[in-house]
Amino acid sequence: MNKLAFTIAEFCEAFKISRGRLHELDQAGLGPKTYRIASRPYVSMSAAHEWQQRMESGAAENFKPLPAKNPGRRGRVQSASE
Numbered sequence: 001m002n003k004l005a006f007t008i009a010e011f012c013e014a015f016k017i018s019r020g021r022l023h024e025l026d027q028a029g030l031g032p033k034t035y036r037i038a039s040r041p042y043v044s045m046s047a048a049h050e051w052q053q054r055m056e057s058g059a060a061e062n063f064k065p066l067p068a069k070n071p072g073r074r075g076r077v078q079s080a081s082e
Helices: 008-015 019-027 045-056
Strands: 005-007 035-037 040-044
Touching: 005 008, 005 045, 008 019, 008 040, 008 045, 040 045
Parallel strands: none
Antiparallel strands: 005 040, 035 040
């Protein structure tokens, strides 16, 4: 049987985007349509295809991602005594 829907994790893996980026797109009204079964969200194959077409047509050209929470700080910060 062919797959009919993605879980959110599967969708992100298939389209090579992070869950955080998907959430940002969703907040901006640019995410794919989802439906829920037992409170778990899914993206149908047709919704994923429609979303991909919108993204390819430039729907997200003016999308401005949220700024990083800690810009310039990656990993553990070393103290002067180390």
